[in-house]
Structures are given as C-alpha cells and as structure tokens.
Amino acid sequence: MSQSVLYEIVELPNGDIALQRADEQGEPLVSIRFSKESLYFLSDSKITVAKAMIEAGLEAAGDIEDNQDDLWDDALISDHKTLH
Structure with missing residues (x-):
C-alpha cells in the first residue's frame, strides 16, 4: 500500500506563505x-488570498496535464488510420 503525502499551507518565519x-x-x-503595498490592501486576508492563488495554480497544472494526455491520445489515434 502506498503512503499518501500530506501538504499544508503555512506562513514562514519571514512572512512568506x-x-x-x-x-x-x-x-x-x-x-x-507579497509586497508591502499589497499587504496594506490585503490586511488580514493574506492567507486567504495566498490559498486561492495556490489552489488556482494546482487546478491550472491539472488542466495542463489533462490537455497533454488528450494530445497524446489524439496522436495515438491518428497513427492508426484505416484505409478503405
């Protein structure tokens, strides 16, 4: 049985998320x-915004992987043409 890896979103000692x-x-x-200017506008929402950014990035990466799989499937199908 494979061991699952858990991830977490944390604030680092330097303030980065x-x-x-x-x-x-x-x-x-x-x-x-985040820049000092953006932190001023975000105030207490820094973690929430960073979480949304990370989630969007993971979703985009998943979409890219799905598109690459589709391109691979299309390439395999196009190699097997039937001539009548």
Whole structure:
C-alpha cells in the first residue's frame, strides 16, 4: 500500500506563505511573497488570498496535464488510420 503525502499551507518565519509537505522535509513546493503595498490592501486576508492563488495554480497544472494526455491520445489515434 502506498503512503499518501500530506501538504499544508503555512506562513514562514519571514512572512512568506508556502505550500509544503506536512512533515516539513525539504523546501516548499511553492512560496508567495507579497509586497508591502499589497499587504496594506490585503490586511488580514493574506492567507486567504495566498490559498486561492495556490489552489488556482494546482487546478491550472491539472488542466495542463489533462490537455497533454488528450494530445497524446489524439496522436495515438491518428497513427492508426484505416484505409478503405
């Protein structure tokens, strides 16, 4: 049975928001640093906005992977043409 890997969104000591393994091994997969100006406008919503950004990025990556799978399937189908 494979062991699942858990990830968490955390605020790092330097104020960056990061997606990292729950066991904290290795560097974060993604980190987000907001400028001072953007922090002024975000106020207490920094974590919420960073979470939405990370979720959107993961969804986009999944869409890209799905599109690549579709292109691969199309290439395989086009190699098997039937001539009558």
